[in-house]
Amino acid sequence: MLDSDSKKWLAGLFGDGVKFDEPMSRHTSLRVGGPAEAYVTIKRPEDLVKLINWSREKGLPCLVFGDGTNLLVKDEGINGIVITLTRAFKKIIQTSTEKDDVIVTAMAGVRMQTLCRFAVERGLEGMNFALGIPGTVGGGIMMNAGTACGSMENVIDSINVLLPTGLTKKIKRKDMVFDYRKLSWGKKKNEAGGLEGKPIILEGCFCLHPSDPQRLKKEAKAILKLRKKTQPAGSPTAGCFFKNPSAGKTAGELIELAGLKGEQKGGAKVSCKHANFIINTGKASTADILALMELVQERVLKIFSIDLKAEVKVVGT
Ligand SMILES: Cc1cc2nc3c(=O)[nH]c(=O)nc-3n(C[C@H](O)[C@H](O)[C@H](O)COP(=O)(O)OP(=O)(O)OC[C@H]3O[C@@H](n4cnc5c(N)ncnc54)[C@H](O)[C@@H]3O)c2cc1C
Structure with a gap:
């Protein structure tokens, strides 16, 4: 308080x-x-x-x-x-070129889409997997954001963090523990110098490669077109709500097969376009969304014996 x-x-x-x-x-x-x-x-x-x-x-x-x-x-x-951090931490620069590698450093508050555009415009390959993923570089690294085409762990070279002690520290890729939609300061944390508590990401250094700008632009256009076709646009969502199981059908396929497309709790609804999206139809509360989340989990568990885990992080008291 x-x-x-x-x-x-x-x-x-x-x-x-x-x-x-x-x-x-x-x-x-x-x-x-x-x-x-x-x-x-x-x-x-x-x-x-x-x-x-x-x-x-x-x-x-x-x-x-x-x-x-x-x-x-x-x-x-x-x-x-x-x-x-979206106001003060928004610089993005090309810091060094070593042989075939180009290091681009983006502060935590830079939008992922700004970083993707920065890379495409300079003919740098590596970031196209992130096209269309909303949010910031800091959030993207924490979530190991990605798609079937790749994720942050494939392009990160190092990050700079602010430790809970108030000191800053550079952490190399080899000392970071990436998982599916998750960066944790897991087992290796002590090797990285005792990262107790939750470090704040200040900036990420991305290792990209020179490529043909025209080819990258063409690829970018195709990726964005496909996202637009398959995902609900315009309604408030948090993207894919559940993590995909490690094998077999995707979370979206399981939810659809369970007959849950269009299912509603209060103002929260399972999208009819992509079953792994929960949308706020206008007046949803968090309680509505949590109730729908539980209903989906229960139904999928009952039918397929698969325990869907939320990709979206629930925070608050
Ligand atoms: C329409 C839509 C489509 C989406 N598509 C995808 C997709 O294709 N792939 C995908 O992976 N995700 C997708 N997402 C989910 C989301 O966009 C990503 O997880 C994104 O990377 C989150 O970034 P953010 O800045 O919004 O983070 P937030 O949601 O604000 O935060 C996420 C987590 O990161 C932490 N965090 C944020 N910044 C920092 C920092 N600087 N230091 C330490 N911790 C920090 C927060 O505390 C929180 O725990 C989608 C979401 C939407 C709405």
């Missing part, structure tokens, strides 16, 4: 960059979610370090938000401080 002194401190440092009791429905692609006690837009990178040091001393929880495209925030909201 933020006391009045804490609110004063935050307002003093961030001015109009801090909002109290900010509805998270304004910041999630599903357009649901109760209020965050404080929602802080970092305007200068150095302020992030001040905030992390202060919140650690105060024992206040912090949660970094990217674009909220993979987050389901509970109706009760979020205790503590939600931080967004």
Whole structure:
């Protein structure tokens, strides 16, 4: 719980960059979610370090938000401080060229689509798998975002993080533990220097390769066209709601075969276009979405004995 002194401190440092009791429905692609006690837009990178040091001393929880495209925030909201880096952390540069490798460094708040365009325009191969994936570089790395064509783990060379201690650290690819739609600071964390707590990704360095810009552009066009054809556009969603099982049918196929297309709970609905998308038809609450999620899981478990796991992360109190 933020006391009045804490609110004063935050307002003093961030001015109009801090909002109290900010509805998270304004910041999630599903357009649901109760209020965050404080929602802080970092305007200068150095302020992030001040905030992390202060919140650690105060024992206040912090949660970094990217674009909220993979987050389901509970109706009760979020205790503590939600931080967004999309304003201050948005530089992207080509940092070095070694033989056939080109390193592109993108800060955590850069949109994935900006990074994809940056690469295509310079004739750099490697990022096209991410075309059409919304969100930020920070969120994309944390989620190991990807498609059947590849994922972040295939292109990451290293990342720079801010540790909960307030110190920064470079972590090489070999010390990162990527999984399906997940980066964890797992077993190797001690080898990487004791990453206790949750590091904040400040920037990612991507290893790309020079290629034919015309070919990349043509490929990009085809990928975007296919996404448009197969995915619901225009409605609030968080993309694929469930992870695909490791073998056999995809989550979408299982949900469709279970006869759940168009199934509804309150304002939440299983998309008729792509069964692994849950859409907010307009007035859904997070409770509606969670109820629909459980219904889908129960039905798929009953029919196929497969326990679908949510890809979307549920956060909040
Ligand atoms: C229409 C649609 C289509 C989608 N298609 C795909 C797809 O094809 N493939 C796919 O993989 N995903 C897809 N997604 C899901 C989502 O876009 C990705 O997971 C995306 O990478 C999330 O990025 P974000 O910035 O929105 O992260 P958020 O949803 O804001 O956050 C995700 C997680 O990352 C953490 N995080 C964010 N930034 C940082 C940081 N700087 N440091 C530390 N932690 C951080 C958050 O705390 C949270 O745990 C889709 C979503 C939508 C709405």
